Amino acid sequence: MKEKTQKNLYTAFVGEAKAYFRLLAYAAKAREEDIAQIDLLFRAIAEAERVHATRSLNLVQELVVQDTDTNLEKSFQREKTVSENVYPDFIQDAEAEGETAAAIFFGHARDAESFHAKLYERAIMNVIKEKVESYHVCQVCGYVAERKAPAKCPVCGAPQEQFKSVEA
Ligand SMILES: [Fe+2]
């Protein structure tokens, strides 16, 4: 693909993906304000932006999506970078500015991402001994458990009910 178009498609993908989440937040706000019709409108357009995000991503597949070995390796590297460099810096800044909620969020994200890195690392090294039939994702911090949700999240302390399962 030609360079400018590829770059523009990638920009469109990022913009549409962000719009999806932003519009869902707008919908939630409309619900909070009891404006059901606008809640519905924002959710409908969010769904449309999700379609755009998927379509632009499909057109830049070659830029973003490689073979599974490469995708695993890149995902592992990204998790390592965010947990070892990006989030620690964010935590420091949030603490320096006294932004406690943000500091707690960054801390949870840093710890959860380092667990994600371990899951990728084990997948890359092929050391998953028994087949994993399900993963369980903490809806507070993003910690991912194999097979069974823990009684208490090791990263944020959330109870088992806060886990959402992803099944085979
Ligand atoms: Fe992650």
Ligand SMILES: [Fe+2]
């Ligand atoms: Fe958690």
